[in-house]
Amino acid sequence: MTDLAIETHGLVKVFGSTRAVDGVDLAIPRGGVHGFLGPNGAGKTTTIRMLATLSTPDGGTARVLGRDVVREADEVRRRVSLTGQFASVDEDLTGRENLRLIGRLFGYTGPGATRRANELLEAFGLAEAGDRQVKKYSGGMRRRIDIAASIVVTPELLFLDEPTTGLDPRSRNEVWDIIRAMVGSGTTVLLTTQYLDEADQLADRISVIDSGKVIAEGTSSELKASVGSGSLHVRVMDPADRAAAQQILVRELGVEVREGVDPAALDASVDSSTVVTRALGSLDAAGITLAQFALGQPTLDEVFLALTGHTAEPEQSETEEDAA
Amino acid sequence: MSVAAPTAQKHETSKILSALASTERPEPPGPISTSFTFGWRALLKIKHVPEQLVDVTIFPIMFTLLFTFLFGGALAGSTVEYVQFLLPGILVQGVIMITMYTGTTLRTDIEKGVFDRFRSLPIWRPSALVGMLLGDAARFTISALVTITLGLILGWRPQGGPVGVALGVLLLLVFAFSLGWVWTFLSLVLRTSNAIMGVSMLVITPLTFGSNIFVDPSTMPGWLQAFVEVNPVSHLVTAVRALMGGTDPGNGIVLTLVSSAALVAVFGSLTMWRYRDPR
Known part of the structure; x- marks a missing residue:
């Protein structure tokens, strides 16, 4: 057993001739928010996709909550959840149907899934919008249903990929409050962002990523120092x-x-x-x-x-x- | 900013905390259960986007009317005569044509990010695709019912009776489900819906027209006869025609089941191989 939420050695992902992730070493402890900070195309999303078992590394190793992302992918999937530009809900279905769908897939019975869906809609302020198709949601509501879908079964580790990109300041604050609440309940959050103030606000520790490499790591104060x-x-x-x-x-x-x-x-x-x-x-x-x-x-x-x-x-x- | 309603905000946060405090971890569901859950999703999508039933109703009506009246007089002397021969075949063609929408539906899921959410879940991996194909079976059934109804109006009288017709449709659904894996594979390899449609048409056109759907192959040149002979769609049409016509299907059923199994084995495996890391 290890206390690390994420541990990678020389993680590599190659797309054609581009080394999107070029030897990333991480050692991220459990608990709190860890920020991945970097511009578009830095390799943040590609790294998260490998950690969440959505994509296979071309080199190096990665362990998430002590499990290898390639050999023990199922074990990893059982414990992590993700939300972001690449893991969304079905726009054609209503918010409630989406949550029930995920609930059923996690093994809730019909009534159990309905109960859990209602509980989450209520908690995320979506109770009234629950029977509307997600494509009719505003940006902020959309992000909240995405996050709600990620915690139908409370994950040990949550990947949040640019959770506030494109949101207005008010919705952004709401998402930040949700993230703080999740951390308070003991979930480890790995957050990618291209917003410096977001990393500053939320993250306990930050890895600065540029051109597929981690170029600096530490607390916000350490980085500044x-x-x-x-x-x-x-x-x-x-x-x-x-x-x-x-x-x-x-x-x-x-x-x-x-x-x-x-x-x-x-x-x-x-x-x-x-x-x-x-x-x-x-x-x-x-x-x-x-x-x-x-x-x-x-x-x-x-x-x-x-x-x-x-x-x-x-x-x-x-x-x-x-x-x- | 949240200062606008601080109490409401606090209230919400505490509800989120209590929702997160749920340590309930239900027993993981089995492959059949998750596949059917995805099938339910496909049905919900039909409920919310009923426009997607346009193709399954228009295609079969258009084909049946067009080919019955286009060829009926010339090939069989009368349209009523020809529809006895054509209907089981046109039923097969209608369903095969609409199987290719499976590919574009999957591509949309990939582009919208829904697909990655499903791939991140701790479930039997093929179940999202199996469920999608099961949901499509509902669309295929509608297409078949439309064609059958129209056929009956045009004077088609299947000698196999309701049971024969039902068995014929069932065999067709099995084949359509298996053929669906070709399109799921294509949609994981090709990057745009247009490309998927283009390649699908290239596959479907010779499969359906180079078969015994429209005419008896005995008048065809030898090389075409040879193709029709090995075309799995021909075996399917032979079997469906016999089941619905109340005659002996010969080895048509077995050959169709064998080609279905082969399609699943080959393209199911290829699909799941690409499914691990689709880009």
């Missing part, structure tokens, strides 16, 4: 003062001070807050008025930029499947 330090953001009241302010900050902080896109903004990476206090004092002494200043940890966007040399925003729109 690995980039260096915190960052100082300053906006001067009068953009004409910016050059002078930049000179003073460079002198006081001893680091590079970058000009922001905003003609009044300056950014700098700093190591300690004491030098910042001194620098702000010098600006004041030089008669430069500040509109705003903030000292914070670097954003995950900055982390991503530092790790990969490009931002996390999707540069190309093709999906991973298109690489096949």
